[in-house]
Amino acid sequence: MGKIQLTKVRKAFGEVDVIPGIDLTIEDGEFVVFVGPSGCGKSTLLRLIAGLEDTTSGTIEIDGKDATNLPPAKRGLAMVFQSYALYPHMTVRKNIAFPLKMAGMDRAEQDRRVERAAKVLNLTNYLDRRPGQLSGGQRQRVAIGRAIVREPAAFLFDEPLSNLDAALRVGMRQEISELHQSLKTTMIYVTHDQVEAMTMADKIVVLNAGRIEQVGAPLELYNHPRNLFVAGFIGSPKMNFIEGAEAAKHDAHTIGIRPEHIAVGDGPWEGVVGLSEHLGSDSFLKVAVEGIGTLTVRAPGEVAARHGDRIRLAPAGKIHRFDTNGLAI
Amino acid sequence: MARALSPRRQLVTTLAAWTVALLIFFPVLWMILTSFKTEASAVAMPPQFLSADWTLENYAEVWARSDYPRFFWNSVVIAVGSTLLGLLVAIPSAWAMAFVPGQRTRDLLMWMLSTKMMPAVAVMVPLYLIFQRLGLLDSRIGLVIVLMLMNLPIIVWMLYTYFKEIPGEILEAARMDGASLWNEIVHVLTPMALPGIASTMLLNIILAWNEAFWTIVLTTTKAAPLSAFIASFSAPQGLFYAKLSAASAMAILPILILGWFSQKQLVRGLTFGAVK
Amino acid sequence: MSTQSSRFAARLMVAPSVALLLIWMIVPLAMTLYYSFRLYRLLSPDRTGWVGFNNYLWFFNSPDFWLALFNTLALVGGVLVITVTLGILIALLIDQPVKGQGFLRILVIAPFFVMPPVAASIWENLFMHPQNGLFSAVARGFGAQPILFLEQYPMWSVIGIVSWEWLPFATLILLTALQSLSSEQLEAAEMDGAGAFARFRYIILPHLTRAITVVILIQTIFLLGIFGEIFTTTQGGPGSASTTLPYMIFKQAIAAKDIGRAAAGGIIAVILANIVAYFLMRGLGRNLNS
Numbered sequence: 032m033g034k035i036q037l038t039k040v041r042k043a044f045g046e047v048d049v050i051p052g053i054d055l056t057i058e059d060g061e062f063v064v065f066v067g068p069s070g071c072g073k074s075t076l077l078r079l080i081a082g083l084e085d086t087t088s089g090t091i092e093i094d095g096k097d098a099t100n101l102p103p104a105k106r107g108l109a110m111v112f113q114s115y116a117l118y119p120h121m122t123v124r125k126n127i128a129f130p131l132k133m134a135g136m137d138r139a140e141q142d143r144r145v146e147r148a149a150k151v152l153n154l155t156n157y158l159d160r161r162p163g164q165l166s167g168g169q170r171q172r173v174a175i176g177r178a179i180v181r182e183p184a185a186f187l188f189d190e191p192l193s194n195l196d197a198a199l200r201v202g203m204r205q206e207i208s209e210l211h212q213s214l215k216t217t218m219i220y221v222t223h224d225q226v227e228a229m230t231m232a233d234k235i236v237v238l239n240a241g242r243i244e245q246v247g248a249p250l251e252l253y254n255h256p257r258n259l260f261v262a263g264f265i266g267s268p269k270m271n272f273i274e275g276a277e278a279a280k281h282d283a284h285t286i287g288i289r290p291e292h293i294a295v296g297d298g299p300w301e302g303v304v305g306l307s308e309h310l311g312s313d314s315f316l317k318v319a320v321e322g323i324g325t326l327t328v329r330a331p332g333e334v335a336a337r338h339g340d341r342i343r344l345a346p347a348g349k350i351h352r353f354d355t356n357g358l359a360i
Numbered sequence: 361m362a363r364a365l366s367p368r369r370q371l372v373t374t375l376a377a378w379t380v381a382l383l384i385f386f387p388v389l390w391m392i393l394t395s396f397k398t399e400a401s402a403v404a405m406p407p408q409f410l411s412a413d414w415t416l417e418n419y420a421e422v423w424a425r426s427d428y429p430r431f432f433w434n435s436v437v438i439a440v441g442s443t444l445l446g447l448l449v450a451i452p453s454a455w456a457m458a459f460v461p462g463q464r465t466r467d468l469l470m471w472m473l474s475t476k477m478m479p480a481v482a483v484m485v486p487l488y489l490i491f492q493r494l495g496l497l498d499s500r501i502g503l504v505i506v507l508m509l510m511n512l513p514i515i516v517w518m519l520y521t522y523f524k525e526i527p528g529e530i531l532e533a534a535r536m537d538g539a540s541l542w543n544e545i546v547h548v549l550t551p552m553a554l555p556g557i558a559s560t561m562l563l564n565i566i567l568a569w570n571e572a573f574w575t576i577v578l579t580t581t582k583a584a585p586l587s588a589f590i591a592s593f594s595a596p597q598g599l600f601y602a603k604l605s606a607a608s609a610m611a612i613l614p615i616l617i618l619g620w621f622s623q624k625q626l627v628r629g630l631t632f633g634a635v636k
Numbered sequence: 637m638s639t640q641s642s643r644f645a646a647r648l649m650v651a652p653s654v655a656l657l658l659i660w661m662i663v664p665l666a667m668t669l670y671y672s673f674r675l676y677r678l679l680s681p682d683r684t685g686w687v688g689f690n691n692y693l694w695f696f697n698s699p700d701f702w703l704a705l706f707n708t709l710a711l712v713g714g715v716l717v718i719t720v721t722l723g724i725l726i727a728l729l730i731d732q733p734v735k736g737q738g739f740l741r742i743l744v745i746a747p748f749f750v751m752p753p754v755a756a757s758i759w760e761n762l763f764m765h766p767q768n769g770l771f772s773a774v775a776r777g778f779g780a781q782p783i784l785f786l787e788q789y790p791m792w793s794v795i796g797i798v799s800w801e802w803l804p805f806a807t808l809i810l811l812t813a814l815q816s817l818s819s820e821q822l823e824a825a826e827m828d829g830a831g832a833f834a835r836f837r838y839i840i841l842p843h844l845t846r847a848i849t850v851v852i853l854i855q856t857i858f859l860l861g862i863f864g865e866i867f868t869t870t871q872g873g874p875g876s877a878s879t880t881l882p883y884m885i886f887k888q889a890i891a892a893k894d895i896g897r898a899a900a901g902g903i904i905a906v907i908l909a910n911i912v913a914y915f916l917m918r919g920l921g922r923n924l925n926s
Contacts, residue, residue: 083532085639102641104538116533120551129547130537177537374734380726384803385743388750390770391758403768406777449656452649460646468654470917473853475661477909479861481882482902485895486667509660516653541645570751572864590753591868601761601768608754616749620742627741627808 032094033185033217034059035080040089042075042241049075050241052089057185057219057234062211065221066228067238067264073221074189076238080219081187082106093184104133109178110187113194115170117162117177123149124158127176134181148176151210168199175210185217192227204230225265229253237261254349259357262287268315270351271326283352283360290315290329291348295336298345302326304336318344388616395419395605402601418606426589428610435585435614437500438575439568442507443561446515449508451557454519455545459528469520472513480510480573491578500583503575507568514567515560522556523549559625562618566626569615586611665906671899678893691900700876700884707791708880708908712859714795715802716852722799723806723851724844728836730807731814741808748804756868759797760786764869790870790878797865802858806851813847814840849920856916860909881905 035057042050050072057063065073078084080091082103090099098106109130117126124145131141149155152172162170171191178186188207192200208231211218222228228235229249237244237252237260244264245257256262262270270287278286295316302320309332316328316336328344336342352360382389394402398415401408422428457465487506488497496502526549534548550557572587579588593607619626675687695701730740747755763769764785772782785793817840825835863882866872872879872887879887885905889898 081536083535083639102639103532103535104540108536110533110536112529112533114527114529116527116529118530118534118548118552120554129534129539133538133540133543177533181537370733370735373729373732374736377729377732377734377740378736380729381740381743384726384800385746387755387758387763387800388746390762391754394762405768405773407770407773449653453653456646456649460642462643462646468650472653472657473857474910474913474917475657476857477860477913478661478665479863479882479885479902479905479909481861481863481885481889482905483664483668484886484902485671485889485898486664489667490663509656512653512657541642566749570749572752573861587751587753590751590757604757604761608757612750612754615751616746619745619749623742623745627745627812 032059033057033183034094035185035217035219036092037080038090038092040076040079040091041087042072042079042084043087048241050079053241053243055236055243055246057217059217060215062208062218062220062231062233063236064228064232064234065219065236065238066223066225067244069223071238072241073223073238075241077110077187077189077219077221081108081110107181107184108187109181109183109185110189111171111174111178111191113190115162115174115191115194117170117173119162122159122161123154123165123173123176126162126173127180130177130181144180145176148180151179152176167195168203171195171203172206175207179210179214183216185219188218188220190222191220192222193224207231226267229265235265237264239264255359256287256351257359259285259287259353262351262353262359268327268329273323273326275322277323278352281350281352284355285353285357287351287353288326288346289348290327292346292350293326293328294345294347295328295330295334295342296345298343300326300344301341302344304338304340304342307336307338316342318342320344388612391605392609394602395609397602399600399602402605418602419610422593422603422607422610426592426607428589431584431586431589432614434500434583435569435587438503438507438583438585439565441500441504442511442568443515443564445504446508446512446564447519447557447561450512450515450519451545451550453516454523455549457516457520458523458526459531469517472516476510476513484577487574488577497578498580498582498584502578503583503585506574506578507571510571510574511564511567515564518560518563519553519556522553522560525556526552555625558622562622562626566615566619668899668902668906671895672903674896674899676895676899678895687896691896692904694897695901695904700879703876704879704881704884705908707878708860708882710791711795711798711862711880712856712912714792715799715859716855718795718799719802719806719855720810720848720851722803723810726803726807727810727814728840730811741811744807745804747801750801752801752864753868755801756797756865759793759800760869764793786870787874790874794862794866794869794878797869798859798862801865802855805855809847809851810844813844817843853916853920856912860912881908 037053037055040050040053040055041048053076065076067073075084079086082098082101082105086099090097092098093106093108118129121129127145127148128141131144136144145158146155149158152175154169154172154176157165157169157173162173165173174191191207192203195203204227207218207220211231220227220231232249234246235249235252236246239260245252245261247255249265252261252265256265259272263272266289268290270289271293273286273288274284278284300320300323302318302323305317305319305325307317308315312332314330314332314334314336316330316334318326318328320326326344330336354360393410395418396414396416397408398413398417401413457469491497491502494502496505530552531544531548534544539547569585570587572591575585575587576591579585584592590607590611593604672691673686673688675683675685675690677683726744730737730744734740750758761769763771766772766782766784766787769782771785775782783789821839821843822835825839830838861882862880863886866878866880866883867886870878872883876884881901882905885898885901888894888901
């Protein structure tokens with residue numbers, strides 16, 4: 032079981048309200064991702080749930096029980112840290128067994144669980160090595176192993192992939208997703224990378240300046256962003272925002288259109304191509320359109336527009352409309 | 361920043377470095393050489409670098425004239441005892457300062473260090489009287505306490521700098537894994553900081569071994585360590601050079617050998633963890 | 637970055653060392669302060685009473701006091717200048733790729749293991765002695781008069797001996813710091829056209845700032861209380877030429893058996909130490925923070 036309920040959770044460091052007040056329900060078995068720019072309070076929120084920080088006010092319930100003032104060890108949660116936080120003086124086996132040893136479990140059961148976790152994570156051959164002798168990906172797996180042997184109510188991940196190189200990151204992303212499929216345990220995952228959020232989450236919580244901007248399934252956020260912040264944060268490349276006369280035509284203060292929703296060819300907008308990046312599968316073009324500004328366009332790979340070319344563009348997808356307060360209409 | 365030098369320059373720098381090092385070491389070497397000479401060749405003019413008649417006589421005589429093993433044992437007990445006791449008090453404090461720093465942690469450390477600036481002589485009389493009253497004069501336990509207090513600020517500071525190198529996330533991980541504060545310190549922090557703790561221990565054993573004010577003021581016979589032993593040799597001027605050298609060698613060789621064997625940890629310790 | 641319970645635990649764990657040091661500092665200090673206003677002579681134990689500031693005035697009116705004050709500061713300053721300067725030079729030399737670097741370090745570190753009374757007696761008897769010392773033998777070998785180190789230059793001799801004791805400490809700290817300097821920085825400076833001196837002045841010296849700070853801080857703490865070396869060699873003489881403040885207090889307590897005056901001297905020494913500490917922490921605290 033792993034249902035976590037936050038009610039009016041507030042955190043202040045001295046005079047500064049890092050988190051002014053958050054209400055959030057995380058259902059049992061959900062994969063929830065906290066995403067937002069650095070300094071948005073997502074890591075602090077995770078640490079509040081973990082019990083590594085005190086909440087200033089509000090309550091945290093885990094499986095219906097008030098856990099607000101419980102020490103970390105008593106909450107039944109496991110955490111994977113950004114730096115993995117492995118114990119360098121212990122072997123992999125001892126690292127994974129450490130929480131079991133602290134819980135006073137008997138040796139035979141400890142060994143059984145460690146072996147099982149090692150098998151799942153492909154670490155069987157490394158059990159007697161020390162963390163210093165492992166690669167980044169292997170260390171990551173040990174950290175996960177240490178978390179899963181406890182059979183916690185929920186897993187907390189604090190930017191676990193940010194120390195890995197790009198190729199490894201994709202692999203680990205899939206492994207964590209598969210782990211969630213097989214364990215079906217609640218996972219809370221913090222990242223600043225919206226791609227990780229989109230690919231892994233059942234539910235994304237977008238945070239900004241300690242506030243929740245929107246909660247929803249990945250595609251819901253993509254298709255129906257509630258405000259300018261979410262619209263700009265989710266999706267890559269970033270959504271184009273247009274103000275002024277063009278927006279007024281759509282009865283809005285600001286309109287947004289995603290780069291992949293603009294077609295090259297015949298259309299109402301004409302502009303000069305600036306920077307163009309050809310990736311093969313796609314081409315990203317920066318087009319300076321008169322009276323509108325620079326638009327980013329995601330065109331098919333075969334479009335051969337180059338610096339200085341004049342091209343015409345047409346909207347070919349949803350146009351998002353926002354009012355003066357930045358809220359979606 | 362080692363870079364390849366031309367063979368000629370390398371020869372010159374090697375020679376220069378060795379000359380300087382030997383000059384620094386020379387007084388110790390000369391003392392050791394003198395300790396093996398007869399009294400006559402010890403003061404011969406011109407000086408004899410290597411004596412023609414080697415002798416262990418001086419050591420034998422110093423050994424016979426004083427109870428060296430007792431002084432030696434007192435030194436060991438006082439140096440090791442005060443260091444261990446200091447570590448026991450300092451480890452929790454350093455943990456707190458390194459991992460739960462407050463706004464005044466820095467000031468607290470500086471204050472601790474500043475207590476060491478108080479000249480020992482200034483409080484000699486009161487401390488003597490206190491020790492008299494408590495019956496601690498000429499007792500090993502009394503010296504262990506004094507030297508522990510003297511070196512406590514240094515122990516705390518060194519441990520603090522070593523502990524700060526350990527990422528806080530690892531201790532948080534231990535907390536998440538269900539470790540109590542005690543387990544966190546015993547199973548995670550202490551083993552990880554072991555090299556630093558060893559350096560701290562070594563340096564403080566040496567500082568305590570070489571302390572030569574309180575060990576002389578507060579002892580007479582029973583608890584007197586080697587610093588008092590050597591003081592008793594240099595006080596009456598009747599002693600000759602070779603025997604004085606032998607006694608000196610006997611006072612410093614144990615710690616010199618310990619220091620040389622643990623040189624690597626010691627150099628780390630010497631920098632008080634503040635220089636990387 | 638912590639919870640209330642861990643902050644509470646932290647306070648609890650700092651408490652023992654703070655309490656111990658407070659007692660260690662305050663109790664003897666309070667007693668010294670008390671005696672410093674009392675008439676208390678071991679030779680005439682019947683006559684006691686309050687004497688106001690008389691004990692202090694005795695110090696301030698004694699010409700020896702100002703000399704002792706000067707000597708104390710000269711000892712600290714002199715040893716610091718010598719050890720830091722020589723330490724930098726020797727560290728630069730040893731840091732070069734020389735053969736047998738490990739053994740060199742063993743030789744250089746040796747004086748640090750020598751306890752002060754032994755160090756002082758080696759220098760006094762085996763080197764500086766006017767008849768049998770090695771220095772006088774060398775002087776006579778050149779046909780010169782032996783220098784009477786401890787008689788003619790007592791303060792310089794003491795500074796020399798103490799510098800020898802502390803040189804390894806300074807050298808090894810500076811060497812460690814030097815070895816952490818990336819060669820890329822030096823190579824970049826060389827590519828930028830910096831000569832050897834410019835590299836030292838603009839790259840190496842700034843890199844050493846922190847190490848030099850540590851050397852000055854730690855050494856000052858120990859140097860302010862230097863006692864054994866003077867006791868063993870010059871006994872503060874000839875006359876009062878090499879008497880420092882600690883030694884002057886010692887003379888009042890042990891030779892004159894005037895506990896009141898010694899206590900007043902102790903309080904003055906504590907005030908001096910605090911003044912030095914204040915300037916030291918203010919001047920150097922910044923370097924340590926980074």
